[in-house]
Amino acid sequence: MAQPSQIQLVASVLSFDLSRLGEECTALEQAGIDGIQWDIMDGHFVPNLTFGPDVIASVRDQVSIPFEAHLMVEDPDNMAARYAKAGCQRVIVHVEACRHLHRTLGAIADLGAAAGVALNPSTPLDAVAHVLDLVDMVLVMTVNPGFGGQTYLKSMSPKISQARRLINSTSKPIHLEVDGGISPDTIGDAVAAGANVLIAGSTLTRDPQGVQHAIEELRQAAG
Ligand code: DX5
Numbered sequence: 001m002a003q004p005s006q007i008q009l010v011a012s013v014l015s016f017d018l019s020r021l022g023e024e025c026t027a028l029e030q031a032g033i034d035g036i037q038w039d040i041m042d043g044h045f046v047p048n049l050t051f052g053p054d055v056i057a058s059v060r061d062q063v064s065i066p067f068e069a070h071l072m073v074e075d076p077d078n079m080a081a082r083y084a085k086a087g088c089q090r091v092i093v094h095v096e097a098c099r100h101l102h103r104t105l106g107a108i109a110d111l112g113a114a115a116g117v118a119l120n121p122s123t124p125l126d127a128v129a130h131v132l133d134l135v136d137m138v139l140v141m142t143v144n145p146g147f148g149g150q151t152y153l154k155s156m157s158p159k160i161s162q163a164r165r166l167i168n169s170t171s172k173p174i175h176l177e178v179d180g181g182i183s184p185d186t187i188g189d190a191v192a193a194g195a196n197v198l199i200a201g202s203t204l205t206r207d208p209q210g211v212q213h214a215i216e217e218l219r220q221a222a223g
Contacts, residue, residue: 003168003173003174003196004173004174004175004196005196006196007191007196007222008034008175008197009033009034009198009200009215009218009219009222010033010034010035010036010037010068010177010197010198010200011033011035011036011199011200011201011204012037012038012070012199012200012201013025013028013037013038013039014039014050014147014148014201015148015149015202015204016204016205021058021059022058022059022062025059025063025065027211028204029063029064029065030212031212031215032212033211033215034065035065035066035067035068036065036066036068037067037068037069038051038056038067038068038070038083038088039051039070039148040071040072040079040083041072041073041145041146042072042073042075042079044073044074045072045094045096045145046072046146046147047147048146048147053082053083053085053086056083056087056088057086057087060086060087066089067087067088067089067090068088068090068091068092068114068116069083069086069088069091069092070092070118070139070179071083071092071093071094071097072094072097072145072146073097074097075097076091076094076097076098076104077107080093080107080108080111080113084111084112088113090113090114090115090116090137091111091113091115091116092115092116092118092137092139093105093108093116094117094119094120094145095117095118095119095123095127095128096120101117101127101128101131105117105131105135106134109134114135114136114137115134115135116135116136116137116138116175116177117135117137117138117139118140118141118179119138119140120141120144120145121142121143121144121153121155125163125166128166129166132166132167132170132172133170133172136173136174137174137175137177137197138163138166138167138174138175138176138177139177140156140159140160140163140176140178140179141156141178141179141180142160142179142180142186143180143181148202149202150180150181151181152180152181152182152183152186152190153181154186156178157189157190158193160176160178160194160195161193163194164176164193164195165194175196175197176194176195176196176197177195177196177197177198178190178197178198178199179199180199182203182218183200183218184203184220184221185221187221187222188222188223191222191223192223198218200214200215200218203218
C-alpha cells in the first residue's frame with residue numbers, strides 16, 4: 001500500500017493575532033499553507049484555554065483550505081461533534097483522554113469527519129496499534145501539549161520512525177503528523193524520521209519577512 005508521502009504544512013494559529021483570525025487564515029491560505037490546525041484546549045487536559053466551535057465557524061467560510069481540530073481536552077466524546085459541525089474536516093483526539101478510544105474514533109467517523117489520534121511524548125505507540133483501521137492520521141507530539149513556542153523534542157525521532165514503520169505495515173492510507181517546535185532547523189529531522197504532515201505555529205509568526213517566506217523556508221528545509 002502506497003502511504004501518503006507528499007509533505008504537507010499545516011499552520012497552528014495558536015500563536016497568531018487572535019483579534020484578526022479571519023485575516024490571518026486568509027493570509028496563510030494565500031501564502032500556500034496546506035491547512036489550518038485549531039488547538040482546542042479546555043484548561044484541564046492542558047493548562048491553557050483556547051477556541052470554542054463558534055470561533056472556528058466564524059472563520060470557516062473565509063478560506064477553503066481544510067481545518068482540523070486538535071482536541072487537547074478531558075472530554076473529547078462531548079466535544080468532537082461540535083468541532084466537526086463548526087467546519088473541521090478532521091478531529092484529532094488524544095489517547096490519554098479517551099477511556100474507550102476505539103469507540104471515540106468510530107463516533108468521529110460516524111460524524112463524517114476524518115479521525116486522528118495523538119500521542120503525548122511519554123505515551124507508547126502501542127496505544128494506537130489496534131485502532132489504525134479507524135484513523136487517517138497519527139499525530140506524534142514533539143512537545144508537551146498546552147503552549148506554542150516550545151522546543152522540539154529530538155528524543156521523539158525514534159518514536160516518529162517507529163510510527164512510520166507501523167503505518168507502513170498497514171493497508172490503509174494514514175498520515176503521520178508531527179506537532180511542536182517545528183522550524184527550519186527541526187523540520188528535516190521530523191521528515192527524515194518519517195513525518196509527512198508538519199504543524200507549524202510560532203515559526204510562522206517569527207519570520208520578519210512574513211508567512212510566505214516562512215512557509216518557503218520550511219518547504220526548502222523539509223527537502
Ligand atoms: C501544543 C500545540 C503547539 C502548536 C504548535 O499544545 O499543539 O505544538 O500546535 O506550536 P509551535 O509550532 O509554536 O510549537
